[in-house]
Amino acid sequence: MFIEQDYTQYTAAQHRIWSDLYERRMLDLCEQGCRAYLDGAQKICLPGNRMPELAELNSYLTPLTGWQVRAVPGYIPARDFFSCLAVRQFPSTITIRNAEQFNYLPEPDIFHDVFGHVPMHAHDEFGDFLQRLGEAGRMATSEAEIRHLQNLFWFTIEFGLIQEEGHTKLYGSGLVSSPGEGRHALTNAVEKRPFKLEEVIETDFEIDHFQPLLYVIDGFDQLVSAADAFIDGLRHNRDTFAKAS
């Protein structure tokens, strides 16, 4: 499943696309991004002027929270993905969009996976939450459990908002890595509700347009508690099923 990132294979044009994407997005994120994201990008020395080298990022990230980025060729099955998260390994694509796809790419590339996700993994509580989602992914078996987990992942890891010092800020990777949706998420066009686990897991989403509804947390400790409660629910389902059979 894992591959090697041959850093020497990247062309000058690819390094330039990364640095153009980085420059455009980071400027806005100084205003829009949450503190944990901005601190995380500094802690892992996320490069702005060239493509990131995963081994180099890991040399900063792993001593902090135990997380490691591992290169994968593309989409991997959900069960494998969650199994990686459960052992603090984050699968990342290593290809980058071309110039024609600069503004929009339907599938994740290294800019989404590394720029959007990885800085948050340097945050203790966020890292704990992500690992717990991995554990939940290994436990979820029924259609309903898997749907609930997908919804929880979507409205936090991918599209989460946090309230910080009276302002709503971005922490979800889909918002952090997208100038258009990141900006839109902070406008009144998007309904924002306080994060409640029972509601979030029942809220389905569509991926082909900007999200009309997003959930706001007060702090990352809230996510860790939510993941614990979610895992307790999965265990309860197991026990109930075991007793009934």
Ligand SMILES: [Fe+2]
């Ligand atoms: Fe993502």
